[in-house]
Amino acid sequence: FPAGGSTLNTPLMDFILSETARFLDARPKTKALAERSGHVWRGGAPMHWMTDWATPIPIYAARAEGAKLWDVDGFEYDDFCLGDTPSMFGHARPEIARAIAKQAQNGMGFMLPTETAVEVGELLTERFGLTKWQMATTASDANRAAIRWARAITRRPKILIFDGCYHGMVDDAFVVLNDGTPVMKKGLIGQVADFTDTTTVIPFNDLDALEDALKYCDIACVLCEPVMTNCGMIAPIDGFHEALRTLTRKYGTLLAIDETHTLSSGYGGYTRSHGLEPDMFVVGKAIAGGVPAAVWGVTEEIAARMDQAQAAIGSGSSGIGTTLSGNALAMSAMKVMLTEVMTEATFADMTKGAENLVTQLRAVIAEQGLNWSVVHVGARVELVFGNLAPKNASQMRKLIDPLWLKALHLFLINEGVLIAPFHNMMLVSPFTSPDACTRLGAAISAFGERVTRYGL
Numbered sequence: 001f002p003a004g005g006s007t008l009n010t011p012l013m014d015f016i017l018s019e020t021a022r023f024l025d026a027r028p029k030t031k032a033l034a035e036r037s038g039h040v041w042r043g044g045a046p047m048h049w050m051t052d053w054a055t056p057i058p059i060y061a062a063r064a065e066g067a068k069l070w071d072v073d074g075f076e077y078d079d080f081c082l083g084d085t086p087s088m089f090g091h092a093r094p095e096i097a098r099a100i101a102k103q104a105q106n107g108m109g110f111m112l113p114t115e116t117a118v119e120v121g122e123l124l125t126e127r128f129g130l131t132k133w134q135m136a137t138t139a140s141d142a143n144r145a146a147i148r149w150a151r152a153i154t155r156r157p158k159i160l161i162f163d164g165c166y167h168g169m170v171d172d173a174f175v176v177l178n179d180g181t182p183v184m185k186k187g188l189i190g191q192v193a194d195f196t197d198t199t200t201v202i203p204f205n206d207l208d209a210l211e212d213a214l215k216y217c218d219i220a221c222v223l224c225e226p227v228m229t230n231c232g233m234i235a236p237i238d239g240f241h242e243a244l245r246t247l248t249r250k251y252g253t254l255l256a257i258d259e260t261h262t263l264s265s266g267y268g269g270y271t272r273s274h275g276l277e278p279d280m281f282v283v284g285k286a287i288a289g290g291v292p293a294a295v296w297g298v299t300e301e302i303a304a305r306m307d308q309a310q311a312a313i314g315s316g317s318s319g320i321g322t323t324l325s326g327n328a329l330a331m332s333a334m335k336v337m338l339t340e341v342m343t344e345a346t347f348a349d350m351t352k353g354a355e356n357l358v359t360q361l362r363a364v365i366a367e368q369g370l371n372w373s374v375v376h377v378g379a380r381v382e383l384v385f386g387n388l389a390p391k392n393a394s395q396m397r398k399l400i401d402p403l404w405l406k407a408l409h410l411f412l413i414n415e416g417v418l419i420a421p422f423h424n425m426m427l428v429s430p431f432t433s434p435d436a437c438t439r440l441g442a443a444i445s446a447f448g449e450r451v452t453r454y455g456l
């Protein structure tokens with residue numbers, strides 16, 4: 001299975017063309033909507049990621065329930081993308097629908113706290129262990145807030161991130177390593193500041209590079225996911241998190257853990273499952289079941305330092321926050337998520353389902369003799385086009401070939417399966433049936449057969 005250099009691979013191009021035609025030919029309504037959309041939405045959709053799927057035009061969602069989604073042409077999909085996490089606990093959950101409908105009848109945005117807000121704060125502390133919380137509307141906003149506060153209280157200019165990370169629309173985190181040299185990501189359109197001055201980027205799992213960077217004591221915080229999930233999936237090596245915590249403490253750098261994706265690890269995220277001790281903790285996307293919301297929490301010590309910094313500048317002048325953050329609608333959804341949806345039993349079901357999927361995928365790989373592997377963290381499963389799980393982004397990038405991804409994803413869509421675009425991530429919700437996992441395994445097997453039969 002050749003990774004990279006696929007542009008000259010004619011059988012692969014032919015395969016993509018025939019799968020594209022297969023998609024379009026069966027979907028007259030989709031084509032008509034795409035045509036209308038092109039007149040009013042720049043780039044053809046309300047949000048550019050909606051056009052970043054393997055299909056030539058977006059799939060127009062008609063409705064979704066549990067782990068199934070239906071498009072406007074009536075095609076049914078097993079949904080392993082789940083909105084790329086917000087719907088990880090299942091689409092259209094009646095508990096959430098009821099709670100937000102009730103709140104909508106009582107008002108949604110007051111710029112005032114509610115009794116539910118107090119309960120939600122208590123629930124967050126109980127679950128994730130950090131003691132003081134703030135709300136944001138997206139995980140991007142929460143990460144930006146955490147970075148700003150980290151700089152404010154440490155009075156240090158820099159942050160440190162790991163190559164290949166993604167933390168949302170966080171300009172400071174758009175720095176990558178290009179052959180070992182930090183450069184700004186091309187996607188940072190219109191940004192004139194050069195973040196390579198203030199963002200240090202090092203390979204994941206490289207503890208020597210970490211200490212080399214931290215020892216100058218000018219880094220306010222390390223912002224990281226506990227398992228990298230946005231450049232394929234990259235697991236930490238044994239002892240990585242212990243060393244990360246020891247080194248950040250040694251050099252007075254704060255540790256901000258972004259659990260927006262790894263919440264799928266278990267009841268209190270990866271942090272709780274693995275006893276991590278972050279100073280700052282961020283989670284968004286699924287936390288309000290798809291209602292836009294994110295939260296970030298800090299320890300008592302960090303909260304006290306924030307209070308001190310705030311006292312010096314006066315209230316209301318932090319320049320952090322948006323009007324809709326902490327609104328009553330999001331709070332009502334979060335309360336239901338924390339009390340009725342994200343239970344121990346739910347996580348146990350999801351993890352069991354994911355383990356079943358991993359077993360099936362590994363069986364396909366073994367049967368077909370494919371040079372692939374599978375990585376997973378809780379309910380999040382990643383198929384890697386290489387047989388050794390990469391330890392950092394530069395190793396992973398060699399295995400992520402856009403055309404191979406396009407071919408697989410397009411084929412899966414035509415077979416009735418959605419997985420997250422950009423890489424091979426599959427999320428298992430509490431509603432994902434063993435049959436759905438079998439269907440996904442069979443579709444990947446059929447793709448694998450074509451890879452070997454046609455030498456794609």
Ligand code: PMP
Binds near residue numbers: 141143225230259284
């Ligand atoms: N953190 C991580 C780890 C993410 O993967 C993402 C988005 N994929 C974000 C933060 C940002 O989330 P949002 O786009 O909802 O702001």
